[in-house]
Amino acid sequence: MSPNLCRVCGEKSHGTHFGATTCRACAVFYRRIGARENTFLKCRTGVGICKIQRCKKCRLEKCKEVGMSNKNFQFNRDRIKTSEFFTPSIEMFVGRPDFLLFCDPERPKPTPNFVDLSNLLEKAKLILQYHQNFVDRNRLQKMSRFMNLGEFRELKSYDYNKITTVGIRESFIIWENDLLSVARWLTYFGEFQELGLSVKLKFLKTIWHIWNRLKSLVRSAAYLRSQKLTDPTCIYMTHDISLDLKTVKLNVEWITEYSVEQIAYFIECSENLSIFTTIPLILDLNPTDVEFNYMLAQLSFSFAAKRLGGEYAEVSENLLKTVADDLHDYYTQIGHPRYSDRVVKMMKVNNSLFGVLREKREKLEIAKTFDIFNVQFSEPEMVQDIF
Secondary structure, eight states: OTTTBBBOOBBBBSEEOOOOOOHHHHHHHHHHTOOOOOOOOOOSSSSSSSOGGGGGHHHHHHHHTTTOOGOOOOOOOOOSSSSSOOOOHHHHTSSGGGTTTTTTTOOOOOEEEEEEEEEHHHHHHHHHTOOOOOOOOOOHHHHHHHOOSSHHHTOOOSSEEEEEEEEEEHHHHHHHHHHHHHHHHHTTTTTHTTHHHHHHHHHHHHHHHHHHHHHHHHHHHHHHHHHOOOOOEEOSSSSHHHHHHTTTTOOOOOBSSOOOTTTTTTSSSSTTTTGGGHHHHHHHHHHHHHHHHHHHHHHHHHHHHHHHHHHHHHHHHHHHHHHHHOOOHHHTTOOOOOOOHHHHHHHHHHHHHHHHHHHHHHHHHHHHHHHOOOOOEGGGGGGGTTT
């Protein structure tokens, strides 16, 4: 065979590789396959006579036949020396993630703590049965009567109660305020109130968490702007309570047997502040109250459409069309007909928040695999994006 041809496949050669004259393709193949010990390969035809490029077994045997050997693999060719051997980390050595190194695998799984959310839902149900009667035709302006940023823009000093410790009691206070705030906000949306009570509850249980995430971030951004602060470390959780994730003390005994440091990857704490990546986008937008309520509606019902699907998705699309028409009317009313730039910025905020929550859901899947959280809820669908 000509020295200009690959001794394995017969194509044009590109020098000597692992002891034989071959092309780059065969060299890469042998580097990938030949390095494996005890590799089981099956011949495509079963008789050992195949087209070399299409059968790994026959191609590997041909490589060895022409003199290619893994003894010719070269290590330490880089300026930074490498080695065939390396010292494994503790995690690799034990075969377990670092946050579970001290877990006893033989210890029986304890009975999970049970958290009953039925009373909160009953309170929300009563609110959803109430209809707001306002003469405003524009739904977004109606919603702005309840949810607006006036108090945050006009703050002269830091006069909010600051939570320094968060445990089960504080979590319930926050959740109750968050859930009932969404329920009250929805009563200002006439088309939503025309839905059946069971449908409204389904939507409420689906959107309450993501709705409050955006609400808290927009409020925090408004406060940061009013006080001319640059460090977004404080997130408002309720109407009159705030917390600083960099300094707050978390009591997680009621949800897990691990310490805060061990589960920091899965929760929001001083070591995981990804939720704040959306704030610079909000500061750049500086939304009006109507834009703020449009963002809440767009985020919530888009999320519900994807999560619930079916008839709920159809209802969500109709509600989204309604608020989009109202947003157009609002811009026309204030003399801003070319508002596409504002809509683009609003969508950037919402998409950023979607991204943060999507990343958290991926982490929660890992947490479920390793049984990180030891808690059960009466309404698991309400907290599937939290635990």
